[in-house]
Amino acid sequence: MNDLTTRQSEIFEFIKKEIEFNGYPPTRSEIAKVFGFKSPNAAEDHLKALKKKGVLNIVSGASRGISIVKEDLGIPVIGLVSAGGPILAQENIEKRIPSTQNILSHGVDFYLRVKGDSMIEAGILENDLIAVNKKAQIKKGSIVIARINDEVTVKTLKSISSDLVVLQPENSNYSNIEVNPKKENLSFEGTCVGLLRDFC
Amino acid sequence: MNDLTTRQSEIFEFIKKEIEFNGYPPTRSEIAKVFGFKSPNAAEDHLKALKKKGVLNIVSGASRGISIVKEDLGIPVIGLVSAGGPILAQENIEKRIPSTQNILSHGVDFYLRVKGDSMIEAGILENDLIAVNKKAQIKKGSIVIARINDEVTVKTLKSISSDLVVLQPENSNYSNIEVNPKKENLSFEGTCVGLLRDFC
DNA sequence: TTAAATACTGTATATAATTACAGTTATGAA
DNA sequence: TTCATAACTGTAATTATATACAGTATTTAA
Numbered sequence: 001m002n003d004l005t006t007r008q009s010e011i012f013e014f015i016k017k018e019i020e021f022n023g024y025p026p027t028r029s030e031i032a033k034v035f036g037f038k039s040p041n042a043a044e045d046h047l048k049a050l051k052k053k054g055v056l057n058i059v060s061g062a063s064r065g066i067s068i069v070k071e072d073l074g075i076p077v078i079g080l081v082s083a084g085g086p087i088l089a090q091e092n093i094e095k096r097i098p099s100t101q102n103i104l105s106h107g108v109d110f111y112l113r114v115k116g117d118s119m120i121e122a123g124i125l126e127n128d129l130i131a132v133n134k135k136a137q138i139k140k141g142s143i144v145i146a147r148i149n150d151e152v153t154v155k156t157l158k159s160i161s162s163d164l165v166v167l168q169p170e171n172s173n174y175s176n177i178e179v180n181p182k183k184e185n186l187s188f189e190g191t192c193v194g195l196l197r198d199f200c
Numbered sequence: 201m202n203d204l205t206t207r208q209s210e211i212f213e214f215i216k217k218e219i220e221f222n223g224y225p226p227t228r229s230e231i232a233k234v235f236g237f238k239s240p241n242a243a244e245d246h247l248k249a250l251k252k253k254g255v256l257n258i259v260s261g262a263s264r265g266i267s268i269v270k271e272d273l274g275i276p277v278i279g280l281v282s283a284g285g286p287i288l289a290q291e292n293i294e295k296r297i298p299s300t301q302n303i304l305s306h307g308v309d310f311y312l313r314v315k316g317d318s319m320i321e322a323g324i325l326e327n328d329l330i331a332v333n334k335k336a337q338i339k340k341g342s343i344v345i346a347r348i349n350d351e352v353t354v355k356t357l358k359s360i361s362s363d364l365v366v367l368q369p370e371n372s373n374y375s376n377i378e379v380n381p382k383k384e385n386l387s388f389e390g391t392c393v394g395l396l397r398d399f400c
Numbered sequence: 401t402t403a404a405a406t407a408c409t410g411t412a413t414a415t416a417a418t419t420a421c422a423g424t425t426a427t428g429a430a
Numbered sequence: 431t432t433c434a435t436a437a438c439t440g441t442a443a444t445t446a447t448a449t450a451c452a453g454t455a456t457t458t459a460a
Binding site: 418424 | 431432433434435436437438439440441442443444445446447448449450451452453454455456457458459460
Binding site: 205207208237241242245246249261262263 | 405406407408409410411415416
């Protein structure tokens with residue numbers, strides 16, 4: 001229900017930019033003028049389409065009564081991960097942090113609250129929030145969020161091959177975790193791309 | 201030039217809330233209705249006053265042509281601190297991070313980029329950004345940003361009295377710093393209230 | 401004390417803006 | 431083929447909106 005046509009995207013982007021730049025939305029005539037429409041009704045038609053597709057709200061009768069539908073709930077913060085189910089399951093979401101501006105440079109899919117002290121030598125302390133990107137390439141040396149037999153853990157990926165994956169805690173009191181992905185259930189939830197610590 | 205009267209503040213706050221809530225600014229009539237004015241001209245007068253005081257932009261002729269003047273440049277990120285001068289001097293500002301939403305719970309006056317490894321055992325690594333609050337009470341045990349004879353340093357405040365201040369690095373390779381505030385120039389730039397790390 | 405600013409009422413009007421209705425043309429799916 | 435959707439032109443009417451002008455009363459700064 002949210003695949004806009006090329007033209008609709010152009011109109012939608014223009015409206016967003018206008019709101020950003022002027023502080024208020026454009027009128028039908030203003031849209032028409034910018035796109036070279038000879039009738040404000042062309043803009044009206046586009047607005048109706050964008051409303052129908054759920055990306056705009058239109059308040060009838062109000063001048064400039066256009067607003068952007070924001071489905072952006074914020075970036076979820078994952079506390080304890082319940083066994084089974086996906087990490088992003090509703091019951092795992094502790095709260096959400098507005099994603100209004102990307103303070104961290106990579107895309108952040110979710111924040112994970114750190115349990116335990118296995119990563120303190122990498123400067124990752126208990127209760128820190130690590131910013132996780134789900135799609136960033138999993139590679140040697142990066143800090144990964146791994147799931148081993150339904151247990152979620154944050155470790156440095158030391159080596160990876162088809163029958164041996166070595167996960168290294170950054171705490172000399174702990175030993176490396178060696179997993180054979182053919183025998184055990186191993187998956188990667190993502191890569192650590194940042195960290196937030198909130199002193200309170 | 202920016203001291204609004206009580207009434208003007210009410211109007212100004214209302215306009216901000218309307219923009220936040222509806223996505224577009226109110227009309228004169230809408231303002232008048234909410235405040236019980238019997239004439240839209242009362243709203244017009246207020247808008248003119250708010251424009252004159254520099255907190256609003258009004259685009260003449262445009263319906264709802266009201267926008268908030270934003271002086272908010274974002275929270276400064278301080279890189280290297282040049283000797284002398286205040287920490288927030290222009291030349292020290294590396295960039296600014298939009299303060300659209302307070303991710304961290306305390307007020308953040310600026311971010312300071314960490315140099316060196318003196319705090320690694322507190323999970324503060326080189327190049328991390330520590331969030332600094334200038335006004336939070338300086339107390340024993342908190343991580344403070346101190347200035348000793350024009351040198352800025354981040355340490356844990358171990359003890360404080362009129363003739364001895366002990367600053368403790370969180371790295372066993374370093375020794376405590378002892379300062380006599382009567383003999384040396386010591387000031388506190390603020391308290392660490394958070395941390396941002398951006399893996400890149 | 402005197403002018404300027406604040407905070408309104410009341411009226412009126414030009415124009416800004418929404419939006420319906422009637423069409424045209426092109427494209428892709430049933 | 432035929433119908434729905436997309437992307438417009440063109441016209442026009444209702445209503446939404448900005449905003450000027452003329453007042454009044456109160457408060458505040460010079």
